[in-house]
Amino acid sequence: KAGVTQTPRYLIKTRGQQVTLSCSPISGHRSVSWYQQTPGQGLQFLFEYFSETQRNKGNFPGRFSGRQFSNSRSEMNVSTLELGDSALYLCASSLGTRNTGELFFGEGSRLTVL
């Protein structure tokens, strides 16, 4: 069974631009989470969606947003990019039922902001 697919894998943007990242979860998984990974801050939770509803949100500014579609695919958007937004953005999927816990991560989208 196919794993979590993230596109694009690499992208370069300039400050002030916006970016949209896409995530296709494992078939049958209804929960999609997003994490930001940087050398300085490590892995930080951005938000989680289940059945098109955001259930949880991390401590990121409003420039970071996301959504989930009826087929469980998810997108996240970052507007007005800043240099500090350069990071690996990881998507993870799970069944989404309470206390299952196990997340399956994609390989990430590496964003560089110049």
Add this chain to the structure above:
Amino acid sequence: GENVEQHPSTLSVQEGDSAVIKCTYSDSASNYFPWYKQELGKGPQLIIDIRSNVGEKKDQRIAVTLNKTAKHFSLHITETQPEDSAVYFCAAVPGDSSYKLIFGSGTRLLVRP
């Protein structure tokens, strides 16, 4: 909110030796503690997990122990092999949410052949 601290940040061992990575957490209501392995250019992969009603769990060469009173948990890898070289992350699910993970800062493990 929940905070997870992880030590050491780097660990170098000889092939065949054991490796131990330790984490502490702050939220006494946290109930699920997974460990992830991240290889270069890949996303983290779950290698073992433990729930708060269990003190120890083992899977072949890896084991995890949990001390709820002290609020710490540890990963033990025995008979290390070069392919164990990677970055390892501990994590905790806060008591107020089952839908997010709070990660430790990571341990870079190097197994010398």
